[in-house]
Amino acid sequence: MPLYTYHCEACNTRFERLCPKSREQVRCPQCGRAAKRVFRPCGFILKGRGYHVTDYGHFGSRKG
Numbered sequence: 001m002p003l004y005t006y007h008c009e010a011c012n013t014r015f016e017r018l019c020p021k022s023r024e025q026v027r028c029p030q031c032g033r034a035a036k037r038v039f040r041p042c043g044f045i046l047k048g049r050g051y052h053v054t055d056y057g058h059f060g061s062r063k064g
Contacts, residue, residue, distance in 0.1 A: 006035040014038070 001018045008014075008028035015035075017026055028035045 005038040005040050007038050008033060008035040 001020050003016055004019050004026075005014065005016050006026050006028075008031060010033045011028060011031045013028055013030045013035075015029060019026065026035050026037075027033065
């Protein structure tokens with residue numbers, strides 16, 4: 001199950017909830033009103049041949 005972050009605009013509370021379905025309406029634990037899901041980008045790095053992290057920055061440091 002994915003972990004989602006929610007924000008209640010009524011009482012300005014931010015909380016996380018494990019939800020089996022992303023379409024369910026989630027209630028705020030503080031005031032009980034409907035809360036909106038907050039977009040949280042996940043961090044990841046693409047490694048391997050052909051990606052910026054591994055292919056660039058090494059050309060100037062070659063000796064020989």
